Amino acid sequence: MSIEWIIKIISENWPMLLRGAGLTLLISLIGTIFGAAIGLLAGVIRTIPAPERGAKKILLKLINFILSIYIEFFRGTPMIVQAMVIFYGSALAFGIDMNVFVAAIFIVSINTGAYMAEIVRGGIVSIEKGQFEAAQAIGMNHLQTMWNVVLPQVIRNILPATGNQFVINIKDTSVLNVISVTELFFVTKSISGNNFRYFESFFVACMLYFVMTFIVTRILLYIEKKLDGSESYTVIGNTTTTELNQ
Secondary structure, three states, X not given: OOHHHHHHHHXXXXXXXXXXXXXXHHHHHHHHHHHHHHHHHHHHHHOOOOOOOOHHHHHXXXXXXXXXXXXXXXXXXXXXXXXXXXXXXXXXXXXXXXXXXXXXXXXXXXXXXXXXXXXXXXHHHHOOHHHHHHHHHOXXXXXXXHHHHHHHHHHHHHHHXXXXXXXXXXXXXXXXXXXXXXXXXXXXXXXXXXXXXXXXXXXXXXXXXXXXXXXXXXXXXXXXXXXXXXXXXXXXXXXXXXXXXX
């Protein structure tokens, strides 16, 4: 490894590298947000209690069947294959000429949504049944129970998993180079093709990926600590009258 070449690659190509890293972060962030929204909706639908009979029961079973196929397919196939099928397949089968940036966000979003759907479902199932029963006892329906009681707890509980998915997406966007998305890997491949210094070029890219994931991880840990609140607090209910008077 040549330190001189690493310095030269950075000094000559830093604008391209920064643009590639910026696009990687942008696609990952938007894809994670949209994917979390898809997963949240799918997770809530998959936990709706099935009616005993009637058209609603059939409709709910059909929706759950479609969601199950979606989740199993996108969790069971690599994102690089999904990118090829969606981007090139949509053009061949339906004549849809997708913008590469839009295609990238769509691919990352639906891939993330499949994973987030199971994460959300697991978070909902982990909530004590007594809370559902208490909500129903005061007249709440399923959606009201979800919105007011369950989801605030679930969102907090799945925040680490959501952050982890964001970090995974930062790394996995590298596969989008197959549809010519000019993210960090694509830019690095172009740079190494010009100077034929593959090791040094991809070492720089490796460091950039590490810096991005490290910073994002630390930001998410800080947010989690803020949501947890202070570790030092006094439970007023356990405070005696004498302590209050003092």
